[in-house]
Amino acid sequence: MADSQRANDVAAWKALATHYQQIKDVHLRQLFADDPGRGERLTAETGGIYLDYSKNRITDETLRLLLQLAQERGVAQRRDAMFRGEKINLTEGRAVLHVALRAPLGARILVDGHDVVPDVHQVLQAMAAFADRVRGGAWLGHTGKRIRNVVNIGIGGSYLGPEMAYLALRPFSDRSMTFRFVSNVDGADFTEATHDLDPGETLFVVASKTFTTLETMTNAATARQWLVHALGSDAAVARHFVALSTNTEAVGKFGIDTDNMFGFWDWVGGRYSMDSAIGLSTMIAIGRDGFRDMLAGFRAMDEHFLTAPPERNLPLLLGLLTVWYNDFFGAETIAVLPYSSNMRRFPAYLQQLQMESNGKHVDLQGHSVDVQTGPIIWGEPGTDGQHSFYQLLHQGTKLVPCDFIGFCRPLSPVAHQHDLLMANLFAQAEALAFGKTAQELAAEGSPPFQTPFRVTEGNRPSNVILADELTPFTLGALVALYEHSVFTQGTIWGIDSFDQWGVELGKVLAQRIIPELTASAQPALHHDGSTNTLIQRFRDRRRAR
Numbered sequence: 001m002a003d004s005q006r007a008n009d010v011a012a013w014k015a016l017a018t019h020y021q022q023i024k025d026v027h028l029r030q031l032f033a034d035d036p037g038r039g040e041r042l043t044a045e046t047g048g049i050y051l052d053y054s055k056n057r058i059t060d061e062t063l064r065l066l067l068q069l070a071q072e073r074g075v076a077q078r079r080d081a082m083f084r085g086e087k088i089n090l091t092e093g094r095a096v097l098h099v100a101l102r103a104p105l106g107a108r109i110l111v112d113g114h115d116v117v118p119d120v121h122q123v124l125q126a127m128a129a130f131a132d133r134v135r136g137g138a139w140l141g142h143t144g145k146r147i148r149n150v151v152n153i154g155i156g157g158s159y160l161g162p163e164m165a166y167l168a169l170r171p172f173s174d175r176s177m178t179f180r181f182v183s184n185v186d187g188a189d190f191t192e193a194t195h196d197l198d199p200g201e202t203l204f205v206v207a208s209k210t211f212t213t214l215e216t217m218t219n220a221a222t223a224r225q226w227l228v229h230a231l232g233s234d235a236a237v238a239r240h241f242v243a244l245s246t247n248t249e250a251v252g253k254f255g256i257d258t259d260n261m262f263g264f265w266d267w268v269g270g271r272y273s274m275d276s277a278i279g280l281s282t283m284i285a286i287g288r289d290g291f292r293d294m295l296a297g298f299r300a301m302d303e304h305f306l307t308a309p310p311e312r313n314l315p316l317l318l319g320l321l322t323v324w325y326n327d328f329f330g331a332e333t334i335a336v337l338p339y340s341s342n343m344r345r346f347p348a349y350l351q352q353l354q355m356e357s358n359g360k361h362v363d364l365q366g367h368s369v370d371v372q373t374g375p376i377i378w379g380e381p382g383t384d385g386q387h388s389f390y391q392l393l394h395q396g397t398k399l400v401p402c403d404f405i406g407f408c409r410p411l412s413p414v415a416h417q418h419d420l421l422m423a424n425l426f427a428q429a430e431a432l433a434f435g436k437t438a439q440e441l442a443a444e445g446s447p448p449f450q451t452p453f454r455v456t457e458g459n460r461p462s463n464v465i466l467a468d469e470l471t472p473f474t475l476g477a478l479v480a481l482y483e484h485s486v487f488t489q490g491t492i493w494g495i496d497s498f499d500q501w502g503v504e505l506g507k508v509l510a511q512r513i514i515p516e517l518t519a520s521a522q523p524a525l526h527h528d529g530s531t532n533t534l535i536q537r538f539r540d541r542r543r544a545r
């Protein structure tokens, strides 16, 4: 990719714009009628993850042009640069090496001439030794009780991955232990997470890359007070707090013994960190072997992304399809619909991964982009979503491409319900694609006055990701699939998918407003008229009952 070239300057983008005009009114019914083999052909598979992308509004020509776009935008070169440890996060001058977190011992990845792989494995070993002690009852609390509760305190990437993974992998976790997650600075979050816990049996895992994040530091201080008050001694902190961070100094200042700190590095982005030390709660839940399997899943997808031919490369295809709808069809959102109750936080996890990475308005040269960048990600598990928002997916006026995610084998012992669950997934993808016409309805005896309301146009695209079983390995592979899809999109758009400057302004303004809310004397308010009035109303009424 020529450095200054813009996404829509390259030949493939222009060809796709023309091609879109030819294909935009072609129905998926037609595409399947013309090409009955596409349901088998437009698929790709690796490590037990099967992607059926045949229900997309594409032809072989679309695919050819999308793959050409990837080539012209230098996706493979940038991918290789990322895996080599080059500083592709330009605005922060950092390498982007979440792939090093799952590199096998013996691999060599250099950052500023230093091989980071042994460091990764050293931390993994320390995490495993600690997880063993907690799980085995060798790590005791201050009063000599065994740890039975683990509370992860963190937000954003220091929370969404751990909570999502814990819920996803519940069948593999130690069910005698309780795991909770506190993220919100709303005190209710802490209260709800701890109200029924015995402090003597509770371990707080304070997860923060920077160890400066307002929400996490506030909740950690509250946790500390709660614990010290209950156990009657500051000395209890050493047995009940561990830290996951890159900031040793701040961890020490907080009063956590830095021997009980598990580190990582600035080349791990927060939203790419669930397989770093940030995964300690996951490792305590599923054990060192489960965590190792999860890393193996990540690694399998990394290797696939690196080596699979473009036309069979799952993350590349998923990323290119996202660009296709986002930039050519003008679709603003993507619905992520896991048919798995255990995967219920996966859409929230992907929101940060995708939207914090690709919600950018300037390119790598600092110029305003003139194409649409990251889509809005949302979703809920099926079948729940079907009884909520699917009406709009089927008959609304907006195009919402969907990612359905399902598993061939259930892990729940209530296995007989799994066929019902999966029947719904297949049915929804089918209904979205093919719909039901007025003629079909009439033939079925629909009363004529109802027919227009009952017509479902179809031609609504989806991917179906069908994995064998929701194991740690599968989860790792699925997360890596989306990580590399996000990377692919960001490279096509020419943006920095690894910074997050947009979240800073709100943080700065909140710091200014905090004393205006807490001051007992009336502060002078110098905001806009709306903000001043809101602050004043809050001050006047917060103590009123």
Ligand SMILES: O=P(O)(O)OC[C@H]1O[C@](O)(CO)[C@@H](O)[C@@H]1O
Pocket (backbone or CB within 6 Å): 155, 156, 157, 158, 207, 208, 209, 210, 211, 212, 213, 216, 270, 271, 356, 500, 503
């Ligand atoms: O792990 P930390 O440093 O507490 O940051 C938490 C989250 O805050 C953010 O910086 C956004 O505010 C995310 O990128 C990050 O995952």
